[in-house]
Amino acid sequence: MIHSEEDVEMNDLRQKIIGLTETSHRKSYYPQLKEQINELSIAMDALQESENKYRTLVENVNIGIIRTEPWEGGRIIQANPALCKMLGFENEDELLNYPVEGIYLHPEDRAELMDKLKQLGKIKDHKIKFKVRDGSTILCSLTLSAQYDSDGNIKFVDGVAEDITEKEQKAEALRQANNKLNLLSSITRHDIVNQVMVLEGYLLLLAEKVKDPEQLELIQRMKGNIRSIDKHIMFTKDYQEIGIHAPEWVNLRAALKDAMVSLDNSLVDIHIESGSYMIFTDPMVRKVFYNLGNNVVKHSRAEHLYITTDEQDDQLLVVFQDDGIGIEDKKRLFKKGSSSSGYGLFLSKEILSITGIGIREIGASGEGARFEIIFPQGQYKSVQ
Template identity: 25%
Template structure:
């Protein structure tokens, strides 16, 4: 391959170094830039054959940079490639950017192949599609948060592009890095020809020195009294910082050419003046001796009044908002009685149709019919205020999204540790059930432990659901009657003996839902009912099919709820229980689950009279229902060798004891490297592998095990991922026989082991 001159532009230091190393190793001459401005500086003296530009960069993105370069004749033969990490969420306008093709960011091995393909690319320079994907390339899936933020960005761009005021962003060196269309029209050049240029150069020679001085002082300033010259326009200039931490500043250009011409016309001829002011889109009012002498039609339109209404006013500012009148009168007084000849302010007015409008007022001290007067010009800035408010709202939404992302990360870590704890307790309790089947009192204790374990597991699911705002139900045809009876069995073992529980259900109520989630719904409602009755009372669960719906009533005779509590009971984290006795997630989770499957939930309650929750669910077709009546029993092995890999000894030891009790030959290791070292010695029939371990995680370990033995059978388990197996792509899932989430049921584990080893349903064990 012939050595080429290559320019790489990326604000990500790791990507920059990676591409520099890979391309340099191929013998190419590579130069790098961490942003578009540095790239433009390099291009003043460097003519590359190929340029790679990151799509998303601060200040000037890759698409804009390509448009700038494509507009320069000397770079007409340079190949331009956009490198994008958001190709799954946003369609890149290849034709509009001027780029030849794009490369998707991803694993470095795939990027290395795409870089090679780009260097061999023979397109015509007008290609609008990306390079062909390598055969082993992974499919990109859209990220919801990224897609929502890109939507917000596009919405903001639309607003900025449609504003009448020119908006320019300059960096710390006072070079333009953003120019909206309105500013481009004023300056007379498109954004591509302005980016990277010094701001002061757009002004006339007379004004450049003044603008440079203000920019150098880095103090917010407004040129509202003395207009500046840009191209053929006269503009007011406002400069202010974006925030305290960013050196960049915003520059607002407002075209006041028409207003200035109107003022000049006023001095030349009253007739010409009247013609101008009646047809210009700026309101005008003349106040003399504290009385309104003249208003133009624009002011009348702003306020929905007639000219005569203004001329008869005793207070010239009566049409302003009551809270703004005093400030307007003070500005007028300072102008007429003091040294202040010009003043500017913004006021609120209530138009005749009842809408609040914002008017920017500029008062000029002048003559009217030979006597001093104040001429006030009004501009409707209602839209600008709306945009400002919307921008603030968008910023708050972004902050909220970032906060929820942080909470989600924290919650995932807590859930991982909590699930490991529950897994250890769960294994010990089920081992106890297996070792002492004849001890009735001990079995009752284990039943209570299992109830608490299920509550803990549900709490983890609730926290993950609300912190990540994600839920992927496993909808299937199920018999709701079976779930109600199972809930009755569990709740009966955890209530006071003085409390009565009754169920009234038919044998068959088919619905389509996630079985685990429906169990969670009923447990939440029954647990709340139990807590509401304290030590005595009656809990009744009734269900029936009615008009194509399944109606479920959960009724208690507890203390009931006030209207205020009823209004908030489905809100996340709302609870009336004492600190430490409730999370406030039960009913809100229940509400979300019911709504997700097309159902409805209502409550009826009176203080002292108890509460009834009524659930309405779609009735499923009986012909697609398949009931699972298989008895859940532990399934034994036949001396097969199992290797358990987990860094937590509180899970490793009891799990090993349990499987040894099931007649398996068990070997235990605490890390991925130890598993690799032992594998060839023991050649296990199956590997139980924890996903989240220090030094070498489960996915990495599984890959290395499959390199040793392509036929290795691996079951992956984890207590970290809120999405479980849905968090892995199809290629990764193909490496495993099964994915289990901690704390897992030992009956399920024994069944999974038996079926993975034999390939057929296993027989139940006799472990006496």
């Protein structure tokens, strides 16, 4: 029960504020206020759930996550367990407020990264050496992104670090093994070629002395076998080079022109009418283009070869179309050692398959051959 005037005034004020008195014009707003409070409560619960999921993810991933101050002498603000373990610390508390430069093998590297980050706003997959607490070093792939305040200044830096030390060691060991194998293969191939040349020379001398037709026929067959051996040796050289170099973006039109320049265009008119594209492929793609053009010159009896491009169904087709006799038997077309194309088409398919590029022949017999090289989405882009 209210006894004083002051109590009456306070109660009246309270009722007006929350809109509960019958006379208050704010009473009608109470349901809306209640609904807004409920919505806010739901949003807060969702935010808390999202934060819990984020924290669980950060704490359980196998890559290091770090947040630091951006300036020189800045400190580590946050680090997940994976980063602590990576750098030899027991827990986050030991790493917090640790100077950022202290985890770099070369502290000046951090200053260079910050300068670059100020210009770009993000640095992706930068290889950097970190110093572990016990004095050893690790090689990491580091991605950094800048977070800004309302004035556009960097307030802190978020980073993701992956320890790639073992991966790089294995990759280097594999490179060394491949280099040794390639060297052995090259030396062996060179020695075999020399012996084949000597053998061919002896056969030429023998052919000058032999008069019997049957014996001369046998010598000719042996010469054919020698040429076949030489062809196999050259195949091993070409096949050895597949996949040695990393795939790269190649200018399609320039690669086509480079490949066609060594062909005899006195026999076949070559028309390059491709669009302007960059293609992501093995650098040996030029050999693929050469093989396709060379087959037309040697086997098609065509007068014209048209090289065009066509985009359809999120794919880029690079089309080699001639006006020759076409290909009747296509069953062994891309098989190793198929009769007419030798190893060229087999090699071409192998080169393209490294980066998931397809090839097919869909020409009608008697109407010319039509080879289509199929670049999937993401492995080509139009350029001006």
